[in-house]
Amino acid sequence: MRGPVLLGLLLTGCLVQGQAQADEHAAEYREEIMEAVGGHMQAIVKIAKGEVAYNDHLVVLARNMAGLATIAQNIFPEGSAVGDTHALPAIWLEPEAFAERLQAFLDAAGHFDAVVASGDMSGFGEALQGLGQACKSCHDKFKDDD
Numbered sequence: 001m002r003g004p005v006l007l008g009l010l011l012t013g014c015l016v017q018g019q020a021q022a023d024e025h026a027a028e029y030r031e032e033i034m035e036a037v038g039g040h041m042q043a044i045v046k047i048a049k050g051e052v053a054y055n056d057h058l059v060v061l062a063r064n065m066a067g068l069a070t071i072a073q074n075i076f077p078e079g080s081a082v083g084d085t086h087a088l089p090a091i092w093l094e095p096e097a098f099a100e101r102l103q104a105f106l107d108a109a110g111h112f113d114a115v116v117a118s119g120d121m122s123g124f125g126e127a128l129q130g131l132g133q134a135c136k137s138c139h140d141k142f143k144d145d146d
């Protein structure tokens with residue numbers, strides 16, 4: 001009987017280790033995506049402030065941001081608050097409040113994309129502010145500061 005028991009323990013050990021690794025990879029993946037979100041935001045703000053004249057990039061940046069907001073809906077699996085993460089436990093303790101922030105991000109990025117794609121820039125400032133607000137209202141509650 002010892003053989004099978006030991007084998008069972010070994011297999012369990014592998015499964016636990018496999019899950020820990022999957023959680024770590026999920027946390028790292030989330031950070032890659034959020035860095036892409038952050039990079040897009042900074043690029044958009046540079047154009048908005050007139051620091052660079054890549055106005056023709058805005059359509060692509062806004063489209064990408066909307067795409068990233070779609071991806072962001074699905075990068076917070078349970079158990080992935082591991083490693084060097086800034087994700088707060090509240091994400092999984094208050095899933096409904098968190099889901100609202102995700103939805104707000106999706107809406108704000110979709111609206112920003114629509115405004116930029118329309119070419120009518122009269123709503124640009126407000127749409128950009130709404131997008132920034134969507135980041136902030138989630139970070140304030142669900143991401144630690146440092």
Ligand code: HEC
Nearest residue numbers: 031034035037038041085086087101102105134135138143
């Ligand atoms: C629904 C919640 C939510 C929204 C919306 C959101 N973020 Fe985040 N963001 C997080 C969380 C949580 C982390 C920490 C992730 C981690 O460390 O595992 C994070 C991390 C980041 C990071 C740091 C990446 C890293 O290296 O850890 C940047 C930059 C960032 N977000 C930018 C943005 C910007 C810009 C927006 C809006 C355009 C935005 N985020 C929208 C929750 C959100």
